[in-house]
Amino acid sequence: xxxxxxxxxxxxxxxxxxxxxxxxxxxxxxxxxxxxxxxxxxxxxxxxxxxxxxxxxxxxxxxxxxxxxxxxxxxxxxxxxxxxxxxxxxxxxxxxxxxxxxxxxxxxxxxxxxxxxxxxxxxxxxxxxxxxxxxxxxxxxxxxxxxxxxxxxxxxxxxxxxxxxxxxxxxxxxxxxxxxxxxxxxxxxxxxxxxxxxxxxxxxxxxxxxxxxxxxxxxxxxxxxxxxxxxxxxxxxxxxxxxxxxxxxxxxxxxxxxxxxxxxxxxxxxxxxxxxxxxxxxxxxxxxxxxx
Amino acid sequence: xxxxxxxxxxxxxxxxxxxxxxxxxxxxxxxxxxxxxxxxxxxxxxxxxxxxxxxxxxxxxxxxxxxxxxxxxxxxxxxxxxxxxxxxxxxxxxxxxxxxxxxxxxxxxxxxxxxxxxxxxxxxxxxxxxxxxxxxxxxxxxxxxxxxxxxxxxxxxxxxxxxxxxxxxxxxxxxxxxxxxxxxxxxxxxxxxxxxxxxxxxxxxxxxxxxxxxxxxxxxxxxxxxxxxxxxxxxxxxxxxxxxxxxxxxxxxxxxxxxxxxxxxxxxxxxxxxxxxxxxxxxxxxxxxxxxxxxxxxxxxxxxxxxxxxxxxxxxxxxxxxxxxxxxxxxxxxxxxxxxxxxxxxxxxxxxxxxxxxxxxxxxxxxxxxxxxxxxxxxxxxxxxxxxxxxxxxxxxxxxxxxxxxxxxxxxxxxxxxxxxxxxxxxxxxxxxx
Numbered sequence: 241x242x243x244x245x246x247x248x249x250x251x252x253x254x255x256x257x258x259x260x261x262x263x264x265x266x267x268x269x270x271x272x273x274x275x276x277x278x279x280x281x282x283x284x285x286x287x288x289x290x291x292x293x294x295x296x297x298x299x300x301x302x303x304x305x306x307x308x309x310x311x312x313x314x315x316x317x318x319x320x321x322x323x324x325x326x327x328x329x330x331x332x333x334x335x336x337x338x339x340x341x342x343x344x345x346x347x348x349x350x351x352x353x354x355x356x357x358x359x360x361x362x363x364x365x366x367x368x369x370x371x372x373x374x375x376x377x378x379x380x381x382x383x384x385x386x387x388x389x390x391x392x393x394x395x396x397x398x399x400x401x402x403x404x405x406x407x408x409x410x411x412x413x414x415x416x417x418x419x420x421x422x423x424x425x426x427x428x429x430x431x432x433x434x435x436x437x438x439x440x441x442x443x444x445x446x447x448x449x450x451x452x453x454x455x456x457x458x459x460x461x462x463x464x465x466x467x468x469x470x471x472x473x474x475x476x477x478x479x480x481x482x483x484x485x486x487x488x489x490x491x492x493x494x495x496x497x498x499x500x501x502x503x504x505x506x507x508x509x510x511x512x513x514x515x516x517x518x519x520x521x522x523x524x525x526x527x528x529x530x531x532x
Numbered sequence: 533x534x535x536x537x538x539x540x541x542x543x544x545x546x547x548x549x550x551x552x553x554x555x556x557x558x559x560x561x562x563x564x565x566x567x568x569x570x571x572x573x574x575x576x577x578x579x580x581x582x583x584x585x586x587x588x589x590x591x592x593x594x595x596x597x598x599x600x601x602x603x604x605x606x607x608x609x610x611x612x613x614x615x616x617x618x619x620x621x622x623x624x625x626x627x628x629x630x631x632x633x634x635x636x637x638x639x640x641x642x643x644x645x646x647x648x649x650x651x652x653x654x655x656x657x658x659x660x661x662x663x664x665x666x667x668x669x670x671x672x673x674x675x676x677x678x679x680x681x682x683x684x685x686x687x688x689x690x691x692x693x694x695x696x697x698x699x700x701x702x703x704x705x706x707x708x709x710x711x712x713x714x715x716x717x718x719x720x721x722x723x724x725x726x727x728x729x730x731x732x733x734x735x736x737x738x739x740x741x742x743x744x745x746x747x748x749x750x751x752x753x754x755x756x757x758x759x760x761x762x763x764x765x766x767x768x769x770x771x772x773x774x775x776x777x778x779x780x781x782x783x784x785x786x787x788x789x790x791x792x793x794x795x796x797x798x799x800x801x802x803x804x805x806x807x808x809x810x811x812x813x814x815x816x817x818x819x820x821x822x823x824x825x826x827x828x829x830x831x832x833x834x835x836x837x838x839x840x841x842x843x844x845x846x847x848x849x850x851x852x853x854x855x856x857x858x859x860x861x862x863x864x865x866x867x868x869x870x871x872x873x874x875x876x877x878x879x880x881x882x883x884x885x886x887x888x889x890x891x892x893x894x895x896x897x898x899x900x901x902x903x904x905x906x907x908x909x910x911x912x913x914x915x916x917x918x919x920x921x922x923x924x925x926x927x928x929x930x931x932x933x934x935x936x937x938x939x940x941x942x943x944x945x946x947x948x949x950x951x952x953x954x955x956x957x958x959x960x961x962x963x964x965x966x
Contacts, residue, residue: 243801264641266623267634289666293652293659360849372647372667373626529628530547 269526275518282327283493290382292355309390310397313349317342324462325503333464333495336405337530340489342398344461347488348425351481352452353422358431359448362439366532376525380431384424391420398492410494419487426480426510432517436524439532460485465498475505477505479511537638537719537750538601538624544632545594545619545774592827593619594774597633600765608765608782609754610789616774618625618723618870621645624752625721633942639750642669642717650707653697657688661711665700669918670717678714678917685736706733712734713740719750734941737851738764758786758931760940790930798927805845813851814910817843819924824893833932834901835947841891842908850882851912856892860897867904867946873914900948901931954965 299305324330325337332340358380362369365379379482400411434451438444459481468476476482481517483506486498594616609617622628622953624635625643650667651660661682665675683689686707688699696704722741741764745751755761761768761782768785778788797822802808808815824837832838846853855872873879874892903920908924909917935950936943 245834264637265634266626266630266637268631269629270611285672286666286669289663293663296659297652297654367646368650368667370622370627371645371646372669374667374669526629529622 246341257292270388270412271523272519273522275377275522276375282375283378285429286287286374287378287382287385290378294383294386298386306393309393311481313342313345313394314512316345316349320345320462330463331467333466333489335407335493335495339401339405340464340494341462342401342444343489343492344459344485346391346394346398347419347484348456348459348481349394350387350420351370351423351427351484352456353390354387354427355430355434356452357386357433358427359438361431362435362528362532363442363445364399369528369532376528377427377432377521378436380428380521384428384431388420388424388444394399395437402493407493409492412491412497413495414491416488420486422480422507422510423484425514426484429510429513432521433513439524439528451483455479457479458482465502466496470499473499474501474505477502478509480506480510482506533937535603536636537603537605538752539636540598540624540633541635542633543594543597543620543623543630544592545616545623545628546590546592546631548590578840583787592622592774594630594771597771597774597776599769599776599779601750602964603638603764604748605767606751606753606765608768608785609752609771610756610758610761610785611771613778615771617771618645619774620771621721621723621752639718640669641719641721642715643721644668644712645721645723647669647705647712651696651704652707652945654695656695657683657686657692657699657707663865664708664711665715667721668712669717670715674716678800682707682710682714685713685740702733709737710918713737713744717749719752720868721745721752723754735939736942757940757942758790759933759936762786762933763940770904798925809921810844811850812844813846813912813918814853815845815847816908816910816919816921816924817845818919819843819906821925821927824896829839831930832927833930834899835896835932835934836929837896838894838899838927839891840894840906841889842924843887843889844910845887846883846885849885851887852880852914853883853918854911854914855881855910856909856917857892858909859894860907861900861902861946865946867899868891871911897935897950898947899929900943900945901929903928907955 264400299308302308304311321338325332330337351394361379361383362376368374368379369376434444434448458479463484465473465476465486483498483503486501489495490497595960597616597620599607609620610782611617617627621643622645624637625632625641626645648664650664652663655663660716661679662672662675663679665682666672670678683692683709686703686709688703688707691699691703696707699707738760741751741753751764753761755763756873765782767780767783769776770785770789778785780788799817799818800820802816805815805817808817810816818841820841821832822839823832824839840857842855842906854875857870859867859870861867870892872892875890878888904927905923906925910919911919912918931943
């Protein structure tokens with residue numbers, strides 16, 4: 241038998257005992273398991289509930305509640321504006337530095353939050369994994385999606401700042417969902433690798449914070465990528481977040497478009513990481529129940 | 533079209549010993565990679581593909597397990613701890629994959645290996661119902677339809693919008709079970725989740741299980757509670773050491789299990805006086821459990837009087853000896869301590885050197901069902917412990933359906949005495965004359 245014999249129909253309803261629901265065959269773990277999108281679709285409600293739980297719980301016992309989603313990027317903006325903008329006089333592509341940096345911080349925080357949450361998600365959901373079956377992809381997926389709400393909240397400040405600084409969006413704004421989507425996919429791609437690795441090697445947990453910090457400096461959040469020699473910019477795209485952050489600035493603030501070469505490289509890297517991550521995840525998934 | 537809901541064909545599950553406790557650190561993986569490279573060890577761990585294991589300390593938690601379950605059947609899975617029951621349930625509920633063999637499953641599987649999976653303390657009862665039910669595989673429309681029934685079953689109407697962290701543990705468990713009891717899979721896989729809540733709630737849980745079973749659903753039910761297995765299940769599988777020992781009617785399998793439950797630790801002998809446990813004062817020669825009836829099967833239930841016998845050498849002339857027996861249950865709680873101070877013949881006298889036998893009788897209707905470990909102390913002058921033998925004997929007391937009334941849950945308590953009850957009518961309540 242081949243993998244295609246593994247039919248799994250969770251929608252099969254009881255029909256008076258005369259139906260012949262699809263047969264599910266359980267067999268030893270395979271080295272490579274293809275992604276079962278239909279099954280994932282069947283579990284979309286669980287994805288929704290887990291995302292909703294993460295958001296609900298995150299601010300439930302905090303004094304300031306969802307205001308944290310605003311305060312974090314705001315405080316970062318203030319610190320960056322003082323140290324990089326004022327003191328170090330980092331150029332900002334002819335935009336007011338606070339606006340420049342806040343616009344970069346939004347996708348960055350979405351990414352950093354989603355990556356940290358998804359990287360730890362499987363280990364944190366140990367109880368679920370060892371007690372109930374569902375496609376494990378739902379877990380890192382839900383932690384990535386949870387960051388979008390914070391992003392939306394923090395985005396309102398950006399709108400206010402644009403009004404304040406008198407910066408009007410251009411038609412490029414239409415590409416914003418694309419870049420936000422790419423942020424989520426980048427976080428998911430890295431999160432899939434890290435969360436699955438984290439199950440086997442708990443070292444990942446301690447490395448995550450370092451990875452995120454390191455990644456921040458490799459990303460043009462506090463500085464523009466135009467600071468780099470132009471020959472380097474395509475290589476810079478190997479960091480997908482470089483393309484994303486520059487892309488978001490272009491989409492929202494209408495500054496000069498990021499070099500297409502950089503964007504293409506970023507896209508290619510994200511897709512490769514994601515496909516690889518999904519396969520690695522699916523492969524490891526079969527053992528999560530044993531080793532988490 | 534077959535009428536099987538579940539078919540297992542030679543299911544096996546292999547674990548690396550210690551795997552569950554130790555997840556690797558990166559350092560281990562790196563050293564292992566180097567070692568594997570240098571030694572060209574290519575032995576692969578089937579449960580951890582992609583990872584080479586240098587040593588061969590693998591165990592089969594399950595081996596060659598084959599059985600069928602018909603649609604609508606309620607199958608009990610019994611066996612002592614470590615027999616592989618939970619592993620089997622985990623495979624059938626897709627939490628882990630088998631290492632060998634395969635299983636065919638027709639229909640949606642819902643598993644209850646624990647109640648309250650995914651409950652979050654910060655969320656309210658209402659929120660947790662939706663979350664938990666979604667985790668257990670229920671669709672939102674079904675949750676909405678069942679919502680009132682769940683709340684009613686759990687008896688938490690007033691607190692439904694309170695975070696569950698403020699619930700009493702009883703309320704928490706009731707809510708958790710209520711959600712679980714209302715999932716409607718075609719095949720329900722249940723681990724021993726019935727041992728929750730207070731007595732009346734347990735009774736309703738069993739009732740609900742009965743309804744589910746009667747409702748034509750296929751149920752796989754793992755339990756230590758033979759009374760519950762016998763009353764709920766039509767068929768049963770006995771697992772022992774990861775293998776299927778017996779498949780058949782629930783009554784047959786349960787009685788077979790209870791007979792086999794008798795452990796070899798019911799007899800221990802040290803015929804060589806030089807190496808027997810003890811010291812220059814005393815040495816233990818044997819310890820044994822002798823059931824008062826069922827001598828041929830050695831089968832002990834909560835009803836069986838048990839004689840405990842010890843043989844020991846006294847090596848010092850004139851020592852005044854007595855025995856002290858500590859009986860612990862499987863959780864390590866001491867059930868009682870019995871001391872031979874009331875022994876009529878030898879107590880208080882000096883023992884000449886020689887071989888002695890002391891025995892005592894544990895009456896029936898005293899111990900609860902479960903495992904008891906007997907620790908023996910050989911004592912001099914009623915206070916000086918000469919020798920202590922831990923786990924001198926281990927006895928397993930089986931449950932008995934007698935004397936339980938309508939109660940099928942786990943009988944609580946360390947002991948299970950039958951006491952003399954008396955009831956009398958003091959004065960009847962008659963209608964007051966107007």
